[in-house]
Amino acid sequence: MPKNRSVFQMVWGVLLIMAGIGVFIRIPQVMPRIETIEYFASAAIFVRFCFYLMGILLMGGGAKKIYGYCHQSGPDDE
Numbered sequence: 468m469p470k471n472r473s474v475f476q477m478v479w480g481v482l483l484i485m486a487g488i489g490v491f492i493r494i495p496q497v498m499p500r501i502e503t504i505e506y507f508a509s510a511a512i513f514v515r516f517c518f519y520l521m522g523i524l525l526m527g528g529g530a531k532k533i534y535g536y537c538h539q540s541g542p543d544d545e
Contacts, residue, residue: 473536479529483526484526487525487527494522498511
């Protein structure tokens with residue numbers, strides 16, 4: 468069971484990194500549409516900052532999971 472769980476953690480880490488990259492790719496396409504909404508027009512810089520922060524946090528979380536997987540599944544662990 469622990470081996471399956473660690474593989475799941477590795478896959479989850481890769482998916483988190485992919486989601487973070489997806490956020491970075493999608494921001495330039497979505498921000499012009501968000502800026503047309505009158506309620507968000509005045510806070511466009513803050514909204515853009517929040518999206519980029521979310522992408523960084525997703526990629527950081529994924530990197531942390533992958534890093535933990537690499538150090539957990541060493542040859543000493545049996």
